[in-house]
Amino acid sequence: MSGYSQSIKNLLEHFESLPGIGPKTAEHLVFYLLNHSGQDLEKFANAIIHLKDNVIRCSKCQDFSEVDPCPICRDNQRNSRVVCVVASPQELSALERTKEYQGTYHVLGGVIDPLEGITPEKLKIKELLARIKKDNITEIILGLSPDMPGETTMIYLTKLLKNYNIKITRLARGLPIGSDLEYADEITLGNALRGRREV
Amino acid sequence: MSGYSQSIKNLLEHFESLPGIGPKTAEHLVFYLLNHSGQDLEKFANAIIHLKDNVIRCSKCQDFSEVDPCPICRDNQRNSRVVCVVASPQELSALERTKEYQGTYHVLGGVIDPLEGITPEKLKIKELLARIKKDNITEIILGLSPDMPGETTMIYLTKLLKNYNIKITRLARGLPIGSDLEYADEITLGNALRGRREV
Numbered sequence: 001m002s003g004y005s006q007s008i009k010n011l012l013e014h015f016e017s018l019p020g021i022g023p024k025t026a027e028h029l030v031f032y033l034l035n036h037s038g039q040d041l042e043k044f045a046n047a048i049i050h051l052k053d054n055v056i057r058c059s060k061c062q063d064f065s066e067v068d069p070c071p072i073c074r075d076n077q078r079n080s081r082v083v084c085v086v087a088s089p090q091e092l093s094a095l096e097r098t099k100e101y102q103g104t105y106h107v108l109g110g111v112i113d114p115l116e117g118i119t120p121e122k123l124k125i126k127e128l129l130a131r132i133k134k135d136n137i138t139e140i141i142l143g144l145s146p147d148m149p150g151e152t153t154m155i156y157l158t159k160l161l162k163n164y165n166i167k168i169t170r171l172a173r174g175l176p177i178g179s180d181l182e183y184a185d186e187i188t189l190g191n192a193l194r195g196r197r198e199v
Numbered sequence: 200m201s202g203y204s205q206s207i208k209n210l211l212e213h214f215e216s217l218p219g220i221g222p223k224t225a226e227h228l229v230f231y232l233l234n235h236s237g238q239d240l241e242k243f244a245n246a247i248i249h250l251k252d253n254v255i256r257c258s259k260c261q262d263f264s265e266v267d268p269c270p271i272c273r274d275n276q277r278n279s280r281v282v283c284v285v286a287s288p289q290e291l292s293a294l295e296r297t298k299e300y301q302g303t304y305h306v307l308g309g310v311i312d313p314l315e316g317i318t319p320e321k322l323k324i325k326e327l328l329a330r331i332k333k334d335n336i337t338e339i340i341l342g343l344s345p346d347m348p349g350e351t352t353m354i355y356l357t358k359l360l361k362n363y364n365i366k367i368t369r370l371a372r373g374l375p376i377g378s379d380l381e382y383a384d385e386i387t388l389g390n391a392l393r394g395r396r397e398v
Contacts, residue, residue, distance in 0.1 A: 004292065005254055005265040011246040019231050020224060027289050030250070032218050034263065038251055045244035047210040051229070052237055055204055064233065066204040090226055093203065 008034070060131065062107040062124045064089050072096075072104055079103045084141040085128065085157065087111050087150070095143060103141070106131065111149040112156055118149075120156060128157075132164050139167040146173055207233070259330065261306040261323045263288050271295075271303055278302045283340040284327065284356065286310050286349070294342060302340070305330065310348040311355055317348075319355060327356075331363050338366040345372055 004012070008030055015026035033041060057063070058070035061083075065071070072078060082103030086092045092105050108123045131137060140161060144150035154170060161168050173191035175184055184192070203211070207229055214225035232240060256262070257269035260282075264270070271277060281302030285291045291304050307322045330336060339360060343349035353369060360367050372390035374383055383391070 004288075005263065007246075007249050007251070007253055007265075008263065011250050014243045014246045018228055020227065025219060027292075028219065029217055031287065031289060033247065033250060034254065041247050041250055044213045045247040047206075047213045048232065048240050048244040048247070050206050051210050051232060051240055052206070054206055055233065064204065064207065066206075088230065089203075090230060093226075 060135075061105045062109060062127060063092055063105060077102070080135050081138045082141070083128075083131065083135070083137050083139070084143040086143045087145070087153075091143065091145075103139075105143075108144075108153070111144060111153040113149040113152075123153075125157070125160070129160070129164075132166065137166055139169060142168065142170040144170075146171075259334075260304045261308060261326060262291055262304060276301070279334050280337045281340070282327075282330065282334070282336050282338070283342040285342045286344070286352075290342065290344075302338075304342075307343075307352070310343060310352040312348040312351075322352075324356070324359070328359070328363075331365065336365055338368060341367065341369040343369075345370075 011030050011033070012023075012026045015021050015029050016023055021029075033044075054066045055064050056066070056068055058065045058068055058073055060069045060073040063070050063072070067074070073080070079102055083106050084095065084101065084103055085106045085108060086095065087108055087110055089107060092107060095101055095105075106124070106128050108125065108128075110118050110123055112118060112120055112123070128140075132140075140157075142154045142157060144154050158168055172195055173188070174195050175181065175188060175192045181189070210229050210232070211222075211225045214220050214228050215222060220228075232243070253265045254263050255265070255267055257264045257267055257272055259268045259272040262269050262271070266273070272279070278301055282305050283294065283300065283302055284305045284307060285294065286307055286309055288306060291306060294300055294304075305323070305327050307324065307327075309317050309322055311317060311319055311322070327339075331339075339356075341353045341356060343353050357367055371394055372387070373394050374380065374387060374391045380388070
C-alpha cells in the first residue's frame with residue numbers, strides 16, 4: 001500500500017473492515033470511487049450518515065422499521081396470531097418475497113452460537129415469550145436456517161415453547177428446486193424421503 | 200427488498216452500484232453497518248467525502264498523489280530515465296511492493312479496450328511521449344497485464360515508441376511461482392520455454 005495518499009489509505013481501511021471485503025476489493029472500490037465526482041461521493045456518504053436516522057426497531061416484531069409498529073405488524077390483513085421466528089431482517093425479507101405468508105414475524109437478532117459469543121440472553125427471546133399471551137398467539141413457525149446454529153436455536157426454542165399451549169412448526173426440509181438428486185447429500189435426501197407427500 | 204425502510208433502501212442502492220457488489224452483499228453490508236454506532240457511520244462517511252480532498256494527479260507520472268510531483272517522481276534516488284508504463288495506480292502499487300524497481304512510472308489510466316469505449320486518445324499517451332525528451336528517457340518498460348487489452352496496448356505503444364531512440368522492454372512471461380507445470384496453459388509454457396535461462 002506504499003505510495004497511496006492518506007485519504008486513500010483511510011477509506012481503504014474502512015472498506016477492509018467490512019465483512020467479506022479484502023484488501024484487493026477495497027482497492028478496487030476506492031479507485032472506482034476516485035473516478036467519481038465529489039457530488040457523487042457526497043451522496044454516498046450521506047446515505048451512510050442517514051442510514052440510522054429514521055430507523056428504529058418495531059416494538060412488536062423487533063424488525064428494523066421507520067414506524068412503530070412496523071408496516072407488517074400494523075397490517076390488519078395479516079394474521080397476528082401466527083408468528084414466524086426469523087434470525088434477521090434479511091430472512092424476513094426473503095420470506096416476504098415468496099408472497100406466501102400472511103402471518104407476522106419475530107426477529108431474534110441472531111441465532112445461538114456460543115463460539116461467536118451469542119447466548120440465548122442476547123436474542124429477543126424474552127420479547128417473543130411476552131408476545132404469546134399479549135397477542136394471543138396460536139402458532140409459532142421456527143423459520144431458521146437448517147444449519148448447526150439454526151438447529152440449536154430451534155431445539156432451544158422448542159423446549160421453551162412446549163410450556164405454552166401453542167402449535168410449534170418448522171419449515172419443511174427437502175430437496176431445493178432445481179437441484180440434482182444424484183448430488184444431494186444423504187441428510188437432505190433422508191429428509192425429503194421422510195417428508196414425502198402424496199401427489 | 201419490500202419492507203426495508205427508505206434510508207436502508209437508499210444505501211443498498213449505493214452499495215449495489217459499486218463494482219462486484221451484488222444485492223446479497225449490499226444487504227449484508229448495510230445490516231452490518233446498522234449494528235454500528237452513528238459515530239462509526241460518520242467516520243466512514245467522512246472518509247468517502249474526503250477521499251478526493253487532497254488527491255491530485257502527479258503532473259509527471261499521472262499517479263494519484265497529495266503532492267506534485269508525487270513522492271516517487273521527486274525521489275532523487277530513483278532513476279527518472281527509466282519509466283515503467285502501467286495501466287493504473289493499483290498495478291504501480293503491486294510493482295512497488297516487490298521493492299525491486301528503482302525507476303519511475305507512467306500511469307496510462309487504463310488500457311485500449313474498444314468494447315469498453317477506451318480508445319488511445321483517452322489514455323495518457325500524449326503525456327508519456329512528452330516525457331521522453333523532457334526527462335531524457337532511455338528505457339520504457341511496458342508493465343501491462345499480458346491479457347488481450349494489455350497486449351493490444353503494448354503493440355500500439357511499441358509502434359509509437361519505435362520512432363524514438365529508446366530501449367523498449369516488457370515484463371518477462373513465464374510460469375508464475377508455485378504453479379503446477381502440468382496445468383499450465385500452452386501459451387504460458389511456450390513463453391517459459393522461449394524465455395529459459397541458464398542456471
